[in-house]
Amino acid sequence: MGRRVRVFISLIIFTVSLLLLYNLEQEYQLSDIIKEVKGFSFVELLCTALLTVGSYSLLTLYDFIAVRNIDKEIPYRKIVPISFLGFTFSNTIGFSLLTGTSIRYKFYSELGLSGNKITQIVISCSVTFFLGLFFICGIALVCFPSEQLSALPLPTWLFSLTTVLGIGMLLSVLGYLLMSVLRKKPFNFRGFEITPPLLSVSLRQLLVSSLDWIVVGTLFYSLLPAVENLGYIQVLSIFFVANALGVLAHVPGGIGVFESVVTVALSQYLPVEQILGAIIVYRIIYYIIPFLISLAYFVITIARSNKDKIVKLNTRIAFIRQLLPPLLSISVFSSGLLLLLSVVNPSIIHKYHWLGELVPLPIIEISSIILSVSGVLLLLLSHGLFKRYHNAFELTKKLLLVGMLFIMLKGAEWEISLAIGLVYALMLPCENLFYRKGSVVGIKYSLGWLLSLSAALFLMIWVLFFSYQDVDYDHSLWFTFSPDSHVSRALRGGAIAIFIVLAFAERYFSSRTQLKSPQLDTPSLKQAMEIVAQSPSSHGYLALVQDKSILFNEDKDAFLMYARAGHCWVVMGDPIGNQHKFDDLLWQFRELCDAYDGWPVFYQVTQKYLPSSEGSPHKSAIA
Incomplete structure (x- = not known):
């Protein structure tokens, strides 16, 4: 609170x-x-x-x-x-x-x-x-x-x-x-x-x-x-x-x-x-x-760094890998805000008024709309980059290219295009850092990021009203199309940005309330029961309830049961099967959680296997 x-x-x-x-x-x-x-x-x-x-x-x-x-x-x-x-x-x-x-x-x-x-x-x-x-x-x-x-x-x-x-x-x-x-x-x-x-x-x-x-x-x-x-x-x-x-x-x-x-x-x-x-x-x-x-x-x-100190070098490389996604996230957020402000601020457009003689009016109007859409989507995707989502990375690259092109068609704003191009160039060698899977819409957004998004929208609205404070509002402004109708383009661009954010919010909250029951196919259940039959513990028979997912090791001679509860991936009890494979299985589960930005949680782990869960940053163990 x-x-x-x-x-x-x-x-x-x-x-x-x-x-x-x-x-x-x-x-x-x-x-x-x-x-x-x-x-x-x-x-x-x-x-x-x-x-x-x-x-x-x-x-x-x-x-x-x-x-x-x-x-x-x-x-x-x-x-x-x-x-x-x-x-x-x-x-x-x-x-x-x-x-x-x-x-x-x-x-x-x-x-x-x-x-x-x-x-x-x-x-x-x-x-x-x-x-x-x-x-x-x-x-x-x-x-x-x-x-x-x-x-x-x-x-x-x-x-x-x-x-x-x-x-x-x-x-x-x-x-x-x-x-x-x-x-x-x-x-x-x-x-x-x-x-x-x-x-x-x-x-x-x-x-x-x-x-x-x-x-x-x-x-x-x-x-x-x-x-x-x-x-x-x-x-x-x-x-x-x-x-x-x-x-x-x-x-x-x-x-x-x-x-x-x-x-x-x-x-x-x-x-x-x-x-x-x-x-x-x-x-x-x-x-x-x-x-x-x-x-x-x-x-x-x-x-x-001394090349002989390989361990220290690897540590520094790992540190840079941890630092790059947040920096790229901030850069993309700034790029999106820059595109939105370029749509609602007329000062640079007046500087390049001669562009209207070279580029047809429909292209300028479409460019303004596309920039508004691209800008607000970059704001939304920036948090996905912070969370290392691969889908967010791919979409961001495409939107940056779109922004570079249409910012030139709208007003020949080469300085903004150059800045966005620099962010795009910095992203190219970093693809392997964004490995997480899943829908971008399903990301859990932090309050700090929501504050930043709200502040960016408030800033866009403020610039819009401040830039045109001497213009009397009229309903016809929404439907005015001419080379000099900067206020009309700004109104349409700002409205489109706000509409996208509201639509995204509705989609986000509705997707988070839909609980997906895990589907356990018959061959997997049969394989699990064969392992349980040879195990000294009987809690593996809980898999028959079919309310949990099952993760097998590579050799299919050990498994664990888990269920997703919000951001947490909860393992029920100890792993079952070949005890020599439990450490590898737990690490496999840890990597699975990380791929979907989940938190591994271990419930009712016995004292014998409790130390095996110490590698997880989020865990709960009840003996």
Whole structure:
């Protein structure tokens, strides 16, 4: 329940952020924003780069403090690259448990740290991050000039909560420090023992994290032009509050939420194009460039691996294999969103208005519809790629090719076509990573992915309304076809995308409620009974009920009974037959479950065979 609440809160924050941007009174154009980005001097960019180096240097101290608290032997020079990789990947890509935590586990385990110690390091880094954010943001909320936002379309009672939230954050920091003094017994977290830090360690965490946030806030302030009545403390307060809301929204780098809050708060002092220009440069220098450096370092580190250490090399290859499907999933999701936005946003079409003289109108209209369909299908298939489904992989490749072709026919948008082509090229050598079978519609979708899909649709709708906010709605717009009827094409494309999502949702929920009874043919049942007749156990006769499926080993002298219950594949009792073949049979069942993204569960396994099920990540055993 708590996870669902967090998802809905995130979606609400993201939606409100888009509504705030939509209701801005100032008008701005993409060309003006690009002009502001190009207008930054070399000295300003150099200053921003130096502050970025300072911030990431402080971030390495997060890991250093955590490692020193549990292990005194690892030198700082070995901690720096691990911390840098972990933070740049999690900051830019998001999904910190998948990116930053995985990287820390891989490299720290190679340095000899146990899983329990690595867990303590990850938790310590997370606590350090939030400790400084809560402290700085708490002070900012207490001192936040809420009257700045009084003209915005927000309820007045919301402004009075800023002080309460700020005090709550400061009290949580104080509570953590008191816990460091009073709590001596270790905590048990999911089977891991976590020792509370000493007060001196907690104070160092608070100091380092607070300094880091101040440095990053100063970095952003340096990108804004000087203006009367807008001071350093004021900008930092807005910056900290925007970051806190971005973290609460659970999106990578707070993207979208951060931009909305900062733009809304500062639009009373600066033109919107100057604010967005500063945000873009901030994103590039603080997020994109460090991530590219980190990615290059990661690849070079693997390439320089000693060829004699084959085991370690195989481990790294396996790590890359685990990392590629999520990265491709994110890339495909971004490609789908890009196609949808190209359908509802007219700015690039106007740039290539001459294309209408070369391409017939029916082709342009059809291209817009096809791009809308392709974009929303790529959004839906991206989760199938994350789950490694082969059908999703094949369909995605075809849709990317379709997108590359029709994006050119619609508006000669070669930049988008090139980006989609790059994603397609990255997918080509990765076919063997997508091995799972089954229907794409039957995939169990996570709440996080559903949140991302909802946010993408909200963004598409927002761009549609924002782009044509000066156009009066009329029913005839749906049936208008002309080279200049961009709003009509946008309306039709957006409606088609929403219709496909609704149809997919109906198909998804109906398919998940249909229970398929396993079909057990007569020869298989006869073969099973012959094995049961020679077995000392009689529970194999339960196969006669024919409510379970049977899996035989290759030699047909051992089998196990299982039934599917939702995402779980439940084995009933011990395997039956040749005991020397049980280990191979259990591994065969494990591979079968993995091929369909199922969870192997062992029910009523006896003590004798309980250790054989230890290789399964999801299991339940009742003696």
